[in-house]
Amino acid sequence: MKGIRRLAQHLDISIGTVSRALNGKPDVNEETRKRVLQAATDLGYVPNQSGRSLRQGTTNIIGFMMQTGTEITGQGDTFFMSVFDGVQAVFARHKLDLVALLCSSQEDPNDYLRRVVARGFADGLILSATQRDDPRIEFLAERNIPFVTLGRSLTDAGQPWLDLDFEGMAQAAIDRLVARGHRRIAITRPHDDTNLGYIFVDRCRRALAAHGLALEEDLIFRSTPNEAGGYQIARDLLALEEPPTAIVLINETIAIGFYQALSEAGVKPGRDIAVIGRYSPHAHFLSPPLTCFRLSLRDLGIALAETLLSAMPAFSDHYPDAPVNRVWPMELVEGESDSFLVPQR
Amino acid sequence: MKGIRRLAQHLDISIGTVSRALNGKPDVNEETRKRVLQAATDLGYVPNQSGRSLRQGTTNIIGFMMQTGTEITGQGDTFFMSVFDGVQAVFARHKLDLVALLCSSQEDPNDYLRRVVARGFADGLILSATQRDDPRIEFLAERNIPFVTLGRSLTDAGQPWLDLDFEGMAQAAIDRLVARGHRRIAITRPHDDTNLGYIFVDRCRRALAAHGLALEEDLIFRSTPNEAGGYQIARDLLALEEPPTAIVLINETIAIGFYQALSEAGVKPGRDIAVIGRYSPHAHFLSPPLTCFRLSLRDLGIALAETLLSAMPAFSDHYPDAPVNRVWPMELVEGESDSFLVPQR
DNA sequence: TTGCCGTCCGTAAACGTTTACGGAACTATG
DNA sequence: CATAGTTCCGTAAACGTTTACGGACGGCAA
Structure with a gap:
């Protein structure tokens, strides 16, 4: 006996009640809820991801697609780490988890998207390394999978995007x-x-x-x-x-x-x-x-997350005025590398 | 009607046959297999991840757990990208997909592991940023989730690890x-x-x-x-x-x-x-x-993948002599920064 | 007492697959 | 023709959840 059944058996109550107790549903006595939660930690119960998302049709996972191998992106060494940090700051409020979908440099990104993402792996997507013509955009738009791209593309399916200015x-x-x-x-x-x-x-x-x-x-x-x-x-x-x-x-x-x-x-x-x-x-x-x-890459990540969520029906209420298409301004930091003045002839 | 049922209805055959045809099972006429595959691409059918992994008890996904935010690990984007590249080179042979599990710097890595990974999200794990005492190791070992750590720990559950020398x-x-x-x-x-x-x-x-x-x-x-x-x-x-x-x-x-x-x-x-x-x-x-x-970070990635696979029953046959515990040698690259000789008094 | 309402819980269906099992149709063999 | 074997396919159960539905029970008002 495994999973929620084991928990129910152990407490001698039905699995329905166990599920409701764990998920904070109203129709459950506070006393039994406590017992369920206690037993869950005691037995080390963790709900199965596949079962849950199969039933709910939702995964609570957002994918950030990027390509592996070096010499690809040209971003600085901590670029993505900083962006991730901002994205997660927003997602954490909605119990969404961010995973990086790593497309091998050996594989065509379009194939990868079809293979991995289209199977209902994630509820939403952030696309990086956007290409000038990017078939991924059409693919996702056709299937109504919420996404936002980091970087503009000529391919226009009305999708939201953010980009550096x-x-x-x-x-x-x-x-x-x-x-x-x-x-x-x-x-x-x-x-x-x-x-x-x-x-x-x-x-x-x-x-x-x-x-x-x-x-x-x-x-x-x-x-x-x-x-x-x-x-x-x-x-x-x-x-x-x-x-x-x-x-x-x-x-x-x-x-x-x-x-x-x-x-x-x-x-x-x-x-x-x-x-x-x-x-x-x-x-x-x-x-x-x-x-x-x-x-601020962290702020950029926050904006990315908010824009994506505003494109997801389940969350769009919370972000009525998130930017849809926007270039992100950069500020000039004065160093000394450009202080050379051309001598006037 | 959705999913495999739609496909079956469209072809007027049973869903069992469709599934077998798609998965290359033997008990199916070559002629019908062709028709099924054709219809699958025509209708843009992609099998649902949750349904599949719920039934099979396997996800074909390997997670690489890492922490986001900068100033944490000291490893940058390019470090991980290179390692990923090697890992994927091995996984591609077994139709396994690598995703990076991004633990926010705001969250305790142990909580994260319980929350995300234990739900049967991945078939195996690679842990980075290993701590001197690392409860994650005991947690995974108790649950018999195959994993390998990048970096040694004092916590010893007999787990495989690789580390730089x-x-x-x-x-x-x-x-x-x-x-x-x-x-x-x-x-x-x-x-x-x-x-x-x-x-x-x-x-x-x-x-x-x-x-x-x-x-x-x-x-x-x-x-x-x-x-x-x-x-x-x-x-x-x-x-x-x-x-x-x-x-x-x-x-x-x-x-x-x-x-x-x-x-x-x-x-x-x-x-x-x-x-x-x-x-x-x-x-x-x-x-x-x-x-x-x-x-070579790519080689390190390859070794990480092989070591992990050798710890997974489904693949261990292919990697009988993958290293279990090993420090990875580094070679000296001579520059000029150490050519200073201390003057003898 | 009767009827109604609220609280709590159990039952069972549903999500989309895979796969064990059995059976139909056909071929080969005696 | 009878039997055995092969090829192919349909049926249905199972994976672990969530949730709509209905029912049991008790309290309360009429």
Whole structure:
């Protein structure tokens, strides 16, 4: 005899009463409820997840889909950990559990979604590493599975999404550098075709154009989003006939490699070239400190959770005005890496 | 009508046959099997996870329990992503899916384990952030849930574990530094009471003793396992009346902050002080490159998976000689941060 | 007393699968 | 033709819960 039956047998009451007692339903004597709860801890009873969710049609689990293997996401080393923390702060209020659905780098994310998620594994989903064209979005929308994406996509099924404000960052960075006299400004973009690359490059181009400047193709650097990628960018940049006087780094960890390659060439950020990047815990500990754009990842996680819940009928009442589509602003943290002023001729 | 019934109705055959056809059971005509599979994709049928696992008593899911929030484990996203990659390489062969069970930093890991895992959520578990005394181990052992821990614990229920060879690292690092003439050698340990701190400190002490040297208490530095922690260590170290001539860093990211604080004081690793640390993707990109201990995290992940599977009756046949308890060796990567030789008086 | 209401509890169905069992139809063998 | 064996399929039970429904019981008012 196992499960709730064992508990019922042990107390000599029916399983219905046991279930009601455990779940805080009203139709049960407080005295018996106490006995049930006591027996549950005594016998170490824990309700079976499959049985419960089969009956209820709900799992109380939210999945955060992400890809494993390194060199994929280009987020800093603690990026996801911080976001998770915020997401969970919200979910905890509703007894929802967050699990990370780890899609192997060997498997197509679309296959993975069909295989794992569509089986009713989770009540809702958060999608990361959103692609420019992302079939996952259509798939989930068709099946009415609540979800929110971290990152915009061209695929539009009316889904909620949140994203970092790369446009604001592009605009502010370009304006700032131009104001300091820079005319030849390089930018970076991810090595793959994530949407953010297009967004960022496009906005940089327009921001430059507003100042009467052109974004030159050979000043757009692609790289893997890690230290080695940043190192390579700096090498390529320094090898140019006429190197740029400033650069905006779109990824977080590439700054470390970028700094190193410069250092080896005797070039110093802030003195010989202006560098603006993205915040990461190491940004303050570079020499000189990196001028960068920062946001609260925990707050972003909170917003993600609230947006998702507002798309779930069971919870939407609690979040009437959660954002549906929103770019998340980043604030400029002044370092010294961009204090280089272009000498006026 | 939903699920397998719908499929059966659509094909005008029984649900039993549909199930057998989908699961590759022998007692089914090849012709009907084809029709079933075709109809399944046509109708977008995906078997329900709860129903299946309720009946089978198995979920085909393996959980990797970890804690969210930063500044906890000292391991970042890239650490786990690399390990996951290896784990999944093995699991894929057995149609097992890996999910990360994210325990909020707000919640006690033991409560979390009871709440989520004990409900039959996963067929097996990998525990990280193992504590020196870890009730989770007893809990799982009592319930006969297969698991393996990443990290040793004093709690011994005969469970399998894998761990990094911190003892080998301690021994090699100390020997190396002593051979280079160092007598005052500092070491670091995590801020909390994870077992690795005890193991590492203890072995360093014994390694020093073998050379007739003592490990002085004020040369053992505790810190949070991030850049800020490393920064603080360097500041404290330089403030000593008689600073050490060498240091061994046990965490990965603390090297960045450590370097920075030294740099601000005009102290250069490799020239004024010898530094040995742990490998991380940024280790090569520090100036000078960090001499550090490295291991293949992907291989570690593979070993973790194999060890877990060998503890699961359904799979143990495939892995007769997977390691049960094993420390995973690290190799020394020579940089220039420890090339400082103590001048002989 | 009768009737009604409220409290508490037991019964049984339902969720979506898998699988043991048995049987129908057909083939092969004597 | 009778029998045995093979191939394929349908039936129904089972997994562990939750919950709608109804009933037993006691208290209270009329």
